[in-house]
Amino acid sequence: xxxxxxxxxxxxxxxxxxxxxxxxxxxxxxxxxxxxxxxxxxxxxxxxxxxxxxxxxxxxxxxxxxxxxxxxxxxxxxxxxxxxxxxxxxxxxxxxxxxxxxxxxxxxxxxxxxxxxxxxxxxxxxxxxxxxxxxxxxxxxxxxxxxxxxxxxxxxxxxxxxxxxxxxxxxxxxxxxxxxxxxxxxxxxxxxxxxxxxxxxxxxxxxxxxxxxxxxxxxxxxxxxxxxxxxxxxxxxxxxxxxxxxxxxxxxxxxxxxxxxxxxxxxxxxxxxxxxxxxxxxxxxxxxxxxxxxxxxxxxxxxxxxxxxxxxxxxxxxxxxxxxxxxxxxxxxxxxxxxxxxxxxxxxxxxxxxxxxxxxxxxxxxxxxxxxxxxxxxxxxx
Numbered sequence: 001x002x003x004x005x006x007x008x009x010x011x012x013x014x015x016x017x018x019x020x021x022x023x024x025x026x027x028x029x030x031x032x033x034x035x036x037x038x039x040x041x042x043x044x045x046x047x048x049x050x051x052x053x054x055x056x057x058x059x060x061x062x063x064x065x066x067x068x069x070x071x072x073x074x075x076x077x078x079x080x081x082x083x084x085x086x087x088x089x090x091x092x093x094x095x096x097x098x099x100x101x102x103x104x105x106x107x108x109x110x111x112x113x114x115x116x117x118x119x120x121x122x123x124x125x126x127x128x129x130x131x132x133x134x135x136x137x138x139x140x141x142x143x144x145x146x147x148x149x150x151x152x153x154x155x156x157x158x159x160x161x162x163x164x165x166x167x168x169x170x171x172x173x174x175x176x177x178x179x180x181x182x183x184x185x186x187x188x189x190x191x192x193x194x195x196x197x198x199x200x201x202x203x204x205x206x207x208x209x210x211x212x213x214x215x216x217x218x219x220x221x222x223x224x225x226x227x228x229x230x231x232x233x234x235x236x237x238x239x240x241x242x243x244x245x246x247x248x249x250x251x252x253x254x255x256x257x258x259x260x261x262x263x264x265x266x267x268x269x270x271x272x273x274x275x276x277x278x279x280x281x282x283x284x285x286x287x288x289x290x291x292x293x294x295x296x297x298x299x300x301x302x303x304x305x306x307x308x309x310x311x312x313x314x315x316x317x318x319x320x321x322x323x324x325x326x327x328x329x330x331x332x333x334x335x336x337x338x339x340x341x342x343x344x345x346x347x348x349x350x351x352x353x354x355x356x357x358x359x360x361x362x363x364x365x366x367x368x369x370x371x372x373x374x375x376x377x378x379x380x381x382x
Contacts, residue, residue: 015242015269017277019319021326028314035314064148067155071164072204077171084147084170089116107180116147119177126173129189133169133197165197172196221343221378226253230295232339233282234347235274236355242267244274245355248282249346249371250291257375260346260368261285262354263361269316275300276320278351283327283334285363294334297344304338345374 031041068081083089092104092114106114109124120126135154144150155163172192180186224230229252236245244265250258261281268274279298286294298304306313306321307328313321328334341348353359353370367375 014267015273017269017273017317017320019323021319021323023319023322026314028316028318030316033315034311035316035318061148061152064152064155067160067163068151068167070160071167072161073164073167073171073200074203077167080171080174081151081167084116084120084174085151087116087146087148089119089147089174091116091119093118108177108186117144117150120147120170120173121150123173123177125176125186125189129169129173129193132189132193133165135166135169165200168196168200169193219340219343221339221345223251223255224253224295228253228293228295229258229286229291230297231282231286231291231334232297232344232347233275233278234299234344234351235271235278236348236351237268237271237274238355242269243355244268244271244277245351245353245359246274246278246281247347247350247352247354248278248285249350250286255378257365257367258291259285259289259363259365260350260371261361261363262350262359264354264358272300272302273317273320275303276317276324279303279336280320280324280327283324283331286334287327287331289363292332292334294331296328296334296336297339298336299339299341299344299348301338304336307336346371346378349374 028035029037029041031045032038064085065082068078068085071078071081080089087094092102092107094116095102096104104113106112106118106123111124112118112122114123118126121130144153151166154166158166176186176192221232229250231248231250233246233248235247238244245262246265247260247262249260252258263281265274265277268277275298279296283294283296286292307325328336349371350368353368
């Protein structure tokens, strides 16, 4: 294989999860986590390829787009700023360029051609509004030839809050301009600037995310109900080497240690792949050793959600996920739950042990020394 393919492709091929069941081949769209083609994912792929071809470095406008879409302002304000930066704001100059017979002079100052930059910054009304809000005076920023260049220079030195305030002003200036065009009414900057910023501040306070109080205690492992066996699983994954450690522990309703396992694996494609392999191995061992009825706990929310989802998973892990669902059904219809990391400590330690020491597969009924303290902490019985 090494004589036919680049090492990158060899690594990818070796990391493909294989199933022992006979599933029909199917197409997988790699740009979607479910393996399904969507126009949205195709757009992002195409955009990424275009940016890569057009530039040897990172996208210079990335900071501007990120600043606009993450600004603490209403969506209509973000869309207004995006249109201005994309040069599609319907100013009179832009409408004239599209073939519409229209007077191109600014409807407010009636002195200059109304380009997007003039409407939002250079017009006397817009300039006054920006000055009242204490943004850079006109003489400092006249070297920019478009709204895109202007805002790109602003986002680089303004704080997130100040840039959000600037976007609010841009929206208010455009709104005031539209009021003049359609209703022949406009407000002076000294009136609409404080109204806009005051409304924005009130809105920020109302929609502020409440501060979460820290939990006084971490969540602890809980023993299963009478007659049940609980399996906790976890994986340790290293992206650069494509290696992982798998670990799991079985415990009974009386806090007893019933067994555990660990294994070092190579050719692993992702953390999700490693977590899914661990869960599958654990459930298969439960069936083999008659450790049922079974409750399974994992701290990987993505695996829990994917397993319980009714949506077809056509990703490269889809066949492995189908194997896991079948194994769960075989193990007396085992049930899968999500837990936080603090309630999954023993499995986490076993996974780290397998990874750091490259342990071969082992199923044991006597707890290894690396987890005895954690077991004691969990249930005081090992």
